[in-house]
Amino acid sequence: MTTDKLEPAPPDAGMPMPSSDAGITKKPIEAHPAGRVRHGRWMQILRGLALSVYLNTCVVIIFATQVLGAPLYWINREMFYAYIALTKQSFALTIITMTQWWGPTTVRISGDASVAGQITKTPDGLVQFNFPERMVMIANHQIYTDWVYLWWAGYANSPSMHGHIYIILKESLKYIPVVGWGMMFYGFIFMSRKMATDQPRLAYRLNKLKIPRTGAHGKKYLDPVWLLLFPEGTNLSGNGRRKSAAWAAKSGLRDPEHVMLPRSTGIYFCLRELKGTMDYIYDCTVAYEGIPRGKYGEQYFTLSSTYFQGRPPKSVNFHWRRFRMDEIPLEDQAEFDAWLRERWYEKDALMETYMSTGRFPPLENDKAAAADYIETEVRTKHWFEFTQIFVVIAAFGLIVRSVLNAWSKFWV
Structure with a gap:
């Protein structure tokens, strides 16, 4: 993980500079969507160190837990995959608690009629999603940490799905010591962005996601x-927008304003491979509060801003939709290209609504008393849940200690 250089804003950051007596007006300093820097240089350094210690400790512990369980792969595959799902839950708890403690933010959720009744607020102020156990989730990509908030949605689902998230990543990430190796245990899919190279490995990984398991009484089932x-x-x-505009001009397409034109080849291949084993695509449109029109989230919500300076997004906004797989044109790629592009134009219109009003369209629900939006926060259900991360290593340590004590007594 990389961090931005810690540069606290000057005392008047976010405020216009007054005119001098000579009549020269200094250029106003652009306000940050999350307000002023809340922590000075030394506090930022301390927060950075604390976060680094916590994150790296958890990552090392999780990887060690994975290594301890690796022999299960040759003993019992189903037990192995269940064990790895638990370690994936541990990583989800790591990033959720990291965000809860260092970068707390409000999450505002809405959706159209296709998800009516599937998003509810719980008595403790959290949210519960009732999405299916098997689905493809797509989203526009605003900032690098989008996946953190979407992984949290898996945690908030019933049943919880934070141990069954799969992500497609750049191939270079798997070579990062410990972190990359851990992601390989998770079954994440690494791509070189050359379809000739990627297609066989993608087919191999996707095939693993649709292999039936044998449960109690010999009953077959598919993993979540x-x-x-x-x-x-x-x-x-900015660079992505320029490329999107150039591609649109070259292809004679309308270039959206708030999103980039989607690339259909990879998702088309995935949907074709998974067809028949999944019923739905869930589409999430993501927006961050306060980003000015024509600007980009990466300019404001860096790792440094979010976790060190105390300037996380004031709110992360989700608008959900659902599409049936059997209603998507998957027999012809040109037709699918057009289908996906239309969904992205609709997404661009949703973003325009958000930019103009500060809200996505309200939640369409089948309950008359339901609120227009569900507001919650990224946090765990119980404060002690993060201790799950250390359970296996702690138990292993106790077992080793007991064995060594018994061994020493035997030889005394």
Whole structure:
């Protein structure tokens, strides 16, 4: 993980500079969507160190837990995959608690009629999603940490799906020591962005997601899977927007204003491979409060801003829709290209609504008393849940200690 250089804003950051007596007006300093820097240089350094210690400790512990369980792969495959799902839950708890403690933010959720009744607020102020156990999830890609908030949605689902998230990543990430190796245990899919190279490995990984398991009494079942895809291929930026505009001009297409044109080849291949084993695509449109029109989230919500300076997004906004897989044109790629592009134009219109009003369209629900939006926060249901991360290693340590004590007594 990389962090931005810690540069606290000057005392008047976010405020216009007054005119001098000579009549020269200094250029106003642009306000940050999350307000002023809340922590000075030394506090930022301390927060950075604390976060680094917590994150790296958890990552090392989780990887060690994975290594301890690796022999299960040759003993019992089903037990192995269940064990790895628990370690994936541990990583989800790591990033959720990291966000809860260092970068707390409000999440505002709405959706159209296709998800009516599937998003509810719980008595403790959290949200519960009732999405299926097997689905493809797609979203526009605003900033690098989009996947953190979407992984949290898996945690908030009933049943919880944070142990069954699968993400497609750049191939280079798997070589990061410990973190990359851990993601390989998770069954994440690494791509070189060359379809000739990627297609065989993608087919291999997707095939693993549709292999039936044998449960009690010999009953066959499919593992829970949430496959997260960002069809734009990268997060929204000035360079990405220029490429999208150039592609639109070259192809004679309308270039959207708030999102980039999606790339259909990868998602088309995934949907074709998974057809018949999943019923729905869930589409999430993501927006961050306060980003000015024509600007990009990556300019404001860096890792440094979010976790060190105390300037996380004031709110992360989700608008959900659902599409049936059997209603999507998957027999012809040109038809699918057009289908996906229309969904992205609709997404662009949703973003325009958000930019103009500060809200997505309200939640369409089948309950008359339901609120227009559900507001909650990224946090765990119980404060002690993060201790799950250390359970296996702690138990292993106790077992080793007991064995060594028994061994020493035997030889005394």
